[in-house]
Every structure is written in structure tokens, then in C-alpha cells.
Amino acid sequence: MSRLGFHRSLHLSRPRVACRAPPRRLRYSRMEQSLAREGGTMSKVSGTVDIKARPRQVFEFLWNCQNLPKYWPVSQVEVLEEGERRIRFRPEFDLGGRKVSADCVQQIAEEGRKITLQGTQGMKMEATWLLQELRDGTRVMYMADYVAPGSVLERFRLDKQVSQAFTEGFQKLKGAIEEAVSASARRAA
Template identity: 30%
Template sequence: MVTVSETIYVNAPVENVFTYLDDPYHHIEITPSLVEVRNVEPLDNGGKRADHTYRMAGVSLDGELVEILHEENQRLNFELRGQLEGDLDLRFTEENDGTRVSYAATYKLPGRVLSRLAEPFVRRYNQRELRTTLQNLKDRLEVDAPSQ
């Protein structure tokens, strides 16, 4: 199993950050290796499920993302199903006038030999990917006060 995690402070209300990340189509705007999100459907728990294509180190991986936990303005937890199996956990904490976002991803690489050989490379790759994703989130949601 590969696990990566990062946190970032976003100078935006927790409601705005949560709402943005609760829309699977927004993930394609901020996640560099997410190639496509399609077939988004609402779930009874308030969450969503979606099909997606993620490109890792030049390899396209198709799968399904199912939001198994939806706690308004606090937490989103997704199960990855398909070629890449695992879990994405996003937590939101109000801090000052903004939001602390904690994002952890745990997943199993496809193929036993490939995963053993590639795990150190993939961990570094996905740690950079996660850092970039959170910085993109920050850049997209933070709005400077208008100058006068």
C-alpha cells in the first residue's frame, strides 16, 4: 500500500472549500493527473459516485470513485475502485477566517511485481501530485480583496 498526505491552509470559508471539493468535476480542475471525470451520480448519503481516468507515470488507470462518507463542511471520504484501489480522505477544519484542508490517499498499485518495484517512485510522484493539487485548490479559491 502507498500512502501520501498533505495539509494546506486556504484563505476561504470552510463552506466554500467543502462545496468546491464535493463536486467531482472540480477535481479535474486542480488535480494534474486526473484526465477525465464522467457519469457523476448523487448517492443517498449526500455524496457522489463518478467514473474517472487517472494517469500515473504515463499509464491511464480507469476506475470508480464512491463517496462513502459525507460530513458537511468536515469530511469527505472516497473509495477508489477499479485499476487503482484505495481510499481518499479529505478533512476540513475552520482556522482563523479560512480552512485547513488535510488530504490523505492510500492505495494499492496494480500488479504485485510492478507495485514492489515502482512503489518508491510512485510514492514520490504522488506526494508531488498531492502537493500540487492542494496548491491549485488554494490558488483557485483564494480571492484577494479588491483594491481601492
């Protein structure tokens, strides 16, 4: 007891908690971390299309970045560096009347089955092409995370246009590959 007749209260310090890294499933990619710092949001787009062509033919068509204008809203493609399993190129996207360029790196993740693409400068994006062999062709699956350029309102408007462009792009992709395969078969005959 103190001189005034009151009990001294004990001041307990809070127990120290060791800071640990979050579990692997909660860690963010570099792209998500930079977006969090910049206050941006990622948009996702995905799609699947069945194409009447062998997986090897589809893979070769997708690997050639010069084919992008045949199915995506891309006006031109400049190849910056080309290797056996990696291509660095700069496509110019036409997004809602706005020209946006990005330096991209495309890599073969699994030969004949998986291609990855990452935007390294300009528009931020990460994408994956997956190919699955079917009895009468190939199933192509595409998944992309991207950040549309501009303000929040512009991004909202562009997200709708990009989503529509990707939907149309899958139908163009199917037609372009099937046409290329039939033209190749006609030349061989």
C-alpha cells in the same frame, strides 16, 4: 515399569487454546486483507493546506468531482451516479504517463466538515478530506491510502511521482479555490 525395566514416559497432549478474533486495533480493513492476499503494498500520502475561503465554499468545491482535474493529475471525470450525500464517478488518472481509471464512491461523512472517498474498482484507494475552520479561512487535511498499479518496481517509481503530484496538487487546490471564491465575489459585486 515396563518389562524391559524402563519407565514409560507420559505423553501429554498440548493444551488447547481457544482461537479468538484479534483485538479491534489489530484487525485489518477489507482493502488491507485483499492486498495481503494479492501480495501488494499500500502507499500513504497526506497533506495540509490553509485556504482563504470559508469552510462551506471549500466543502462545495471539493464535493464537486468535476473540479478534480483542476488540482489532481486527472484528465477526465465521468459521473456514474449522483445523490444528495453520495456520488459515484470514474476519474482517469495520469500516473507517470500511464492512464489509470478507477470507479470511486465519494460520501459526505460529516456535513461541511468531512468527505470520504473509496475506490471500488480499478485502482484501490481510500481517502478522507477533513476541514477545520480558521479565523481567516479553512485548513484542509487530506489522507489517502492507495495501491499504485503495476509491478513492484513500477509501483516504487510511481509512488515518488504520486507523492510529488499530491504536493503540487495542494498548491493548485489552494489557488483554484481562492480564485473561484474571488470570481464569485466579483460576480456578486
